[in-house]
Amino acid sequence: MAYGFLDIAATPSVKAAQAENGSLELWSKAGANRTFDRFTEAESAFIASRDSFYMATVSETGWPYVQHRGGPAGFLKVLDETTLGFADFSGNRQYISLGNLKADDRVSLFLMDYPRRARLKIFARAEVRDLASDGDLTERLALPAYNAKVERAMLFHLEAFDWNCPQHITPRFTEAEVSQAVAPVRMRLAQLEAENEALKARLAALKGNGED
Numbered sequence: 001m002a003y004g005f006l007d008i009a010a011t012p013s014v015k016a017a018q019a020e021n022g023s024l025e026l027w028s029k030a031g032a033n034r035t036f037d038r039f040t041e042a043e044s045a046f047i048a049s050r051d052s053f054y055m056a057t058v059s060e061t062g063w064p065y066v067q068h069r070g071g072p073a074g075f076l077k078v079l080d081e082t083t084l085g086f087a088d089f090s091g092n093r094q095y096i097s098l099g100n101l102k103a104d105d106r107v108s109l110f111l112m113d114y115p116r117r118a119r120l121k122i123f124a125r126a127e128v129r130d131l132a133s134d135g136d137l138t139e140r141l142a143l144p145a146y147n148a149k150v151e152r153a154m155l156f157h158l159e160a161f162d163w164n165c166p167q168h169i170t171p172r173f174t175e176a177e178v179s180q181a182v183a184p185v186r187m188r189l190a191q192l193e194a195e196n197e198a199l200k201a202r203l204a205a206l207k208g209n210g211e212d
């Protein structure tokens with residue numbers, strides 16, 4: 001595998017587009033000796049800290065369909081170096097992704113880290129599992145502190161991944177991240193408010209004693 005991700009993505013039409021735009025040679029040579037078919041520590045740590053991802057499936061009529069999946073950070077688990085899994089929550093009951101996967105198990109996952117301006121894209125084959133019939137998997141995917149009804153387990157068997165550059169990603173922060181970042185400022189503000197109150201009280205006391 002010269003460049004796993006492009007081995008899949010570079011279809012004849014994509015190669016033709018690369019040729020027309022002068023990048024065919026560049027991408028034919030790129031990634032020699034690089035493999036993208038198993039997660040290293042870098043991908044595992046990145047995936048473990050995500051609280052959402054986007055999942056594209058393909059419909060029987062050829063339409064791409066993208067949906068958001070979210071949960072507490074780490075809800076998408078790295079089960080081993082080529083397998084991801086998560087507990088799929090109950091939603092609007094349209095079951096578009098689930099239905100698409102019955103006809104075609106291929107997915108494209110897109111994971112964003114907005115504060116660090118990093119993104120990881122993954123080609124995988126999905127496997128839907130009944131949670132009730134697999135106690136070990138249920139335990140590994142469980143989110144006991146999270147309030148959501150789990151309908152099924154979904155596994156992703158890795159075909160290839162690739163990282164994207166940080167270009168054009170606007171850093172965005174979650175409420176928890178903002179709260180953590182401003183905690184020292186809040187603490188300092190509270191100290192200054194207390195100090196201000198103490199000084200005001202002292203001034204009032206001095207005025208009361210007739211000292212200006």
Ligand SMILES: Cc1cc2nc3c(=O)[nH]c(=O)nc-3n(C[C@H](O)[C@H](O)[C@H](O)COP(=O)(O)O)c2cc1C
Pocket residue numbers: 067068069089090091092093094095096097098
């Ligand atoms: C009550 C309810 C209503 C929802 N309405 C929408 C909606 O209108 N559009 C949408 O994209 N997601 C909606 N969602 C979230 C989706 O149901 C959820 O992302 C689900 O996983 C979608 O899966 P699917 O698109 O593969 O069928 C809703 C969720 C709930 C619980």
